[in-house]
Amino acid sequence: MKKFNFNAGPSILPREVIENTAKQILDFNGTGLSLAEISHRSKDFQPVVDEAESLIKDILNIPEGYSVLFLGGGASLEFCMIPYNFLIKKAAYLNTGTWAKKAMKEAKLFGDVVEVASSADSNYTFIPKGWECPTDVDYLHITTNNTIYGTEIREDLDVPVSLIADMSSDIFSRPVDVSKYDCIYAGAQKNLAMAGVTLIIVKNDALGKAPRQIPTMLDYRTHVEKGSMFNTPPVVPIYSALETLRWLKAHGGVEAMDKLAKQRAEILYDEIDRNKLFRGTVETADRSLMNICFVMQPEYAELEKPFLEFATSKGMVGIKGHRSVGGFRASCYNAQTIEGVNALVACMKEFETNH
Numbered sequence: 001m002k003k004f005n006f007n008a009g010p011s012i013l014p015r016e017v018i019e020n021t022a023k024q025i026l027d028f029n030g031t032g033l034s035l036a037e038i039s040h041r042s043k044d045f046q047p048v049v050d051e052a053e054s055l056i057k058d059i060l061n062i063p064e065g066y067s068v069l070f071l072g073g074g075a076s077l078e079f080c081m082i083p084y085n086f087l088i089k090k091a092a093y094l095n096t097g098t099w100a101k102k103a104m105k106e107a108k109l110f111g112d113v114v115e116v117a118s119s120a121d122s123n124y125t126f127i128p129k130g131w132e133c134p135t136d137v138d139y140l141h142i143t144t145n146n147t148i149y150g151t152e153i154r155e156d157l158d159v160p161v162s163l164i165a166d167m168s169s170d171i172f173s174r175p176v177d178v179s180k181y182d183c184i185y186a187g188a189q190k191n192l193a194m195a196g197v198t199l200i201i202v203k204n205d206a207l208g209k210a211p212r213q214i215p216t217m218l219d220y221r222t223h224v225e226k227g228s229m230f231n232t233p234p235v236v237p238i239y240s241a242l243e244t245l246r247w248l249k250a251h252g253g254v255e256a257m258d259k260l261a262k263q264r265a266e267i268l269y270d271e272i273d274r275n276k277l278f279r280g281t282v283e284t285a286d287r288s289l290m291n292i293c294f295v296m297q298p299e300y301a302e303l304e305k306p307f308l309e310f311a312t313s314k315g316m317v318g319i320k321g322h323r324s325v326g327g328f329r330a331s332c333y334n335a336q337t338i339e340g341v342n343a344l345v346a347c348m349k350e351f352e353t354n355h
């Protein structure tokens, strides 16, 4: 039976990315050695990093003056590296969910943290509006897509201070005006690559202002100077990122991904709104195109487990919701197909007919 992968992360990648990476793990560029067996400093591997970097600059239309880095540690390490490198006295955070909260917790180790707004009281079912960004902070940190709760900020905010964004789960799903950000970071395992690498896009001029001593590995300048080669970078995940980037470019780039994301989301949200058994969990205006969360209507609550079993029997994988929300979450990253979304919708319809 065909499986449809809705995992939240690590998650679906284009099949050719997996296949091409697997081939290179067996025999890298015809060298007779595995991608996993060669030096990251070899003349064969450097072009991988160079091409990945230039594709990212091309696909996201990154202006001059920014560096693209491939680091280890996941987005979670960036929660601490951001304040280490950018927080002088005070930083502002928009609290839109679990990841935002974790980022905020780390920042508090380095200075004052202002929570500009929060939707915690409603279990993060919306993106707070109408808040003002203080002008006396070193930066504002946002999480553009809230992977767990299924809300998303799908625009580039205008704020009077330096803007920093965790884009782990929606990077490359839409065009981004990088010039509005001092730093963008993303754990790769949602929309870019196999787990193990984190993408960082950082404005060079924004570095070097924090007055503290920064451990070498946690200082972005180290990695900018060494082109992500200060220590051994995660070579296999970086290679898979390159394959995804080639795929992205060949499939119309972020404009095409944005269009596809809207199509997939419309199909699925329409069914959630139409089907008598289900309801969406977040405010319509803030619905994520990447992580689509829904639960049973209260009167059908007892059908939650049976629906999960039914959908699983039809080939759906990874649709169980995060424990903080319950119900279901269908993650629809770039590699998710319309066919996959239609298959899930067909399950929902058939299950409705049966009940």
Ligand SMILES: *Cc1c(COP(=O)(O)O)cnc(C)c1O
Pocket (backbone or CB within 6 Å): 009, 073, 074, 075, 076, 077, 099, 143, 145, 146, 147, 166, 167, 168, 169, 187, 188, 190
């Ligand atoms: C998954 C995720 C993280 C955590 O990423 P790690 O690479 O596991 O540290 C952080 N932020 C967001 C928005 C995520 O989706």
